[in-house]
Amino acid sequence: MTEKTPQDETREKQKREPRDAAYWASYAETLKVAGVAEGATNINVEGRRAVGPLQGFGKLWQKTYRVSLKGAETTPVDVIKTWKENYQEFWPEGNRFYAPLAGITPGEVALISGSLPGGVKLSTGVMVLYADDESFSLMTPEGHPFSGWITFSSFEEEGTTVAQAQVLMRANDPIYEMGLRMGGHKMEDEIWQKTLENLAAHFGVDEPVETNVVCVDPKLQWSQYRNVWHNAGIRSAIYTFTGPLRWRRKGSAR
């Protein structure tokens, strides 16, 4: 019998199923929406590629929002289970998250309806990139206001359970970058602060949400300016304004 070399051992180790295998989405070239819930619009998600913090246009930001669930008798696993099951309920008013039929599980795609200034509805979505018992991450598609992912997690810190949302993102194109600078960042901060407040309130906690914002890369990625072609805000506006035309066409086709 021949002895195993260190290389053999490495190869064997790599072949074994990794502990995180069940938590990651499988690779797919483009996104597929399993079902469109009533009220949702799937005009900016189906067929789009998922994009990470390296593909966007604007400055790269890491924003961390966290709340300490002081006094709540809960565990990180309970917090994440609750968050996954009630994601929409914790979101502030004006935004709608249409959870995938299979729930927040790796590879599933959720549709989102947000509000833009002027009463225009923003139709976009997210893919569940990663989900385990103590965290989950959502990754954005091309055309979304930002390119990157958001990780929701919970952990113990000095005997207290903490809930955290961490965004790693760039504005997807020059228009969104301008929008973020003109109040978009503030709006985004308010969304996640309110979400964490609502989550804490669910556990009977009224603690302040800590916000920590770091500009990881101040450079604009001009090579990505063409991302504007997929801009979901513009496409949603066109879709909204041409609604009567589509309605008339449907009527005359009957």
Added chain:
Amino acid sequence: MPEAQVKMNVREAGEKASIIDVEGDLTAFAEAVLMDAYNQASDGQVRAIILNFEGLEYMNSSGIGLLVTLLIRINREKQRLLTYGLSDHYRSIFQITRLDDAIAIHDSEEEAVRAANSA
């Protein structure tokens, strides 16, 4: 926060490159260990950092986030980031998260070291 379940060993790989051997779990808790290893690895005239993932046992999305911030830091220093030893599973994760657009993936240490020292 829980302690990092990861060890990182830094070695030289020619005049222009350093290798960081990653052993264990790459999660948010590994940030300090990874950044310390990077500081140690980028001493001197190093132009390329090679991450050896043969010993990677677990990675979550926060771990991938750490690699993004490391990459930005490396780019800022006008260095390059290369990897080798990724299993098919972790290669697939690099593909999903599109890290493979920016980080060179090699099959072996020899190949990665050659690429790192060639430019």
